[in-house]
Amino acid sequence: MKKSFGFGIVGCGAISKAHIESIKLIPEARLVGVVDKFVEKAKAVGEGEGCDYYSDYNDLLKRPDLDIVCVCTPSGLHAEPTIASAKAGKHVIVEKPLEITLEKIDSMIKACEENNVKLATIFPNRFKKATNYLWKKVQDGRFGKLIMGDAYIKWYRTPEYYSTASWRGTWTMDGGGALMNQSIHTIDLLQWMMGKVSSVVAYTDALLHDIETEDTAVAIVRFENGALGVIEGATSLYPGFPNRLEIHGSKGAAILENEKFTTWNFIDSDEQEENEIKRLSEAANKSTSFSDPMAFNFDPHRRQIEDMIAAIKEDRAPFIDGYEGRKAVEIIASIYRSSKEGRPVDL
Ligand SMILES: NC(=O)c1ccc[n+]([C@@H]2O[C@H](COP(=O)([O-])OP(=O)(O)OC[C@H]3O[C@@H](n4cnc5c(N)ncnc54)[C@H](O)[C@@H]3O)[C@@H](O)[C@H]2O)c1
Known part of the structure; x- marks a missing residue:
């Protein structure tokens, strides 16, 4: 070995x-x-x-x-x-x-x-304790029938963020703007929780920054399981807000702001579960990456690198392999197509 x-x-x-x-x-x-x-x-x-x-x-x-x-x-x-x-x-x-x-x-x-x-894609948010807990609860059927799943990524980047690295905000090197660069983290979480997206209809625009790609985007999504949802992604919204992931099902709802649960409310409440939600939220890292590109904790990167080492040793796929990394890009590419062509796009 x-x-x-x-x-x-x-x-x-x-x-x-x-x-x-x-x-x-x-x-x-x-x-x-x-x-x-x-x-x-x-x-x-x-x-x-x-x-x-x-x-x-x-x-x-x-x-x-x-x-x-x-x-x-x-x-x-x-x-x-x-x-x-x-x-x-x-x-x-x-x-x-x-x-x-x-x-x-x-x-x-x-x-x-x-x-x-082996091929792994970095999506650090999937390695955070609160998102992992939420994912497991969705898999266990805690939410009942999934009805709505939303991702709100109302971030801010300064004009210097774009002007100091010429590839940012370009189609050829960034592949898009707020969605492909910043919102992709939460879009990945949304599809990880809610399942495959089957169609999108969207508007995207550059409303603040002098960039060729979008700094502001709104999309309505339909998931393969029939649920609906919204994606709002931006780098144009001063001062920047924590990203918010909302999961709504027939039995209850969870709202996660960054790594903190602001809502955990179910028809059949469970005290042990609520204590765990409180504990996870209190331990949450207070990230301000919604306004500062480098204000984040490197710990999830470490866990992801450790996962690659374990994948090699155990001869298994990394937790987020190439196929997993592809999913969020497919959703974003479909949003761009919908906005450009002015019609809903099936994935
Ligand atoms: N996981 C996260 O939270 C996170 C955060 C920031 C950036 N990113 C991603 O990381 C990537 C890099 O972003 P960044 O902000 O570090 O960009 P950056 O511009 O700061 O750094 C990119 C570096 O790559 C170098 N480079 C370009 N072409 C090269 C080549 N052919 N060979 C060797 N080096 C080359 C550049 O000189 C530059 O130093 C992007 O894909 C970005 O989306 C991820």
Whole structure:
């Protein structure tokens, strides 16, 4: 049995810190190299972390001591390093969104399957205790018949957020705006809880920022199980608000704001369950990522990296594999199509 796993990072920007700090906390993980197309960025991180650095990921991929690659490049540049890593026999953890088109995602899944390596998509919210608890309750049928599921992601980003990284808010590199970059986390949770989305009808627009993609979006969704719901996603709403996930069923309702339950109300109340909800809400991390892109806790990233190590050891799929990562992108792509074509779109 392998005792330690060599990690490499491709893309030394803002989110790479979450991966590096997580790797440092995992006893069986070690960082062997980092890559950035701007070698001075890679050098600063490599020297700081005491590992090798490169400007071309193909050089990193030659290393026999490299097992797992974390892809932290701009969203529209996830496929190339992922496919190259798969061909080099390395497992891959890819930041969200897995990629910005379903065609590219399918080619990544195929390359990983053909080369017998594992592919994981980062969706840290699924690794948070409150969301996990809610998911299990939905699976157990606690809500009865699911009637409505909503995701409200009324966030704010400054104009500098877009102007300091030229790929953000572009179709070719960000693949969209508020939905594809920010709201995707909660859209993934919504579909994870409520099940497959079967159709959407939507409006999207850039109402505040000078970007080519949307900063404001509203969609009505129908789920395959017949339930209805709403997705509201934005980076245009000052000062930014905690994201809210609402699950309504025939037996009761839950409202989760970030990691805190603000409503847990069922026809047949259960004291033990209510105590657990209170405990989870009190322990919740007070994230302000609705207004600050880097204000989040790295712990769920660590859990997700640990899940990849466990998946390799147990020879199973990672908890959020390529097929799971694909689902939220399919919903968002359908919302964009609905808004562009002015009609409902079936998935
Ligand atoms: N999970 C989360 O909560 C979270 C948060 C922020 C960003 N992200 C995702 O992480 C990804 C990166 O976002 P960011 O904010 O860190 O971006 P960033 O612009 O800060 O960093 C991207 C880095 O990739 C480098 N790069 C570009 N092309 C490259 C190439 N071919 N080879 C090597 N390096 C290359 C850039 O020079 C830059 O340093 C995006 O997909 C984003 O959606 C996820």
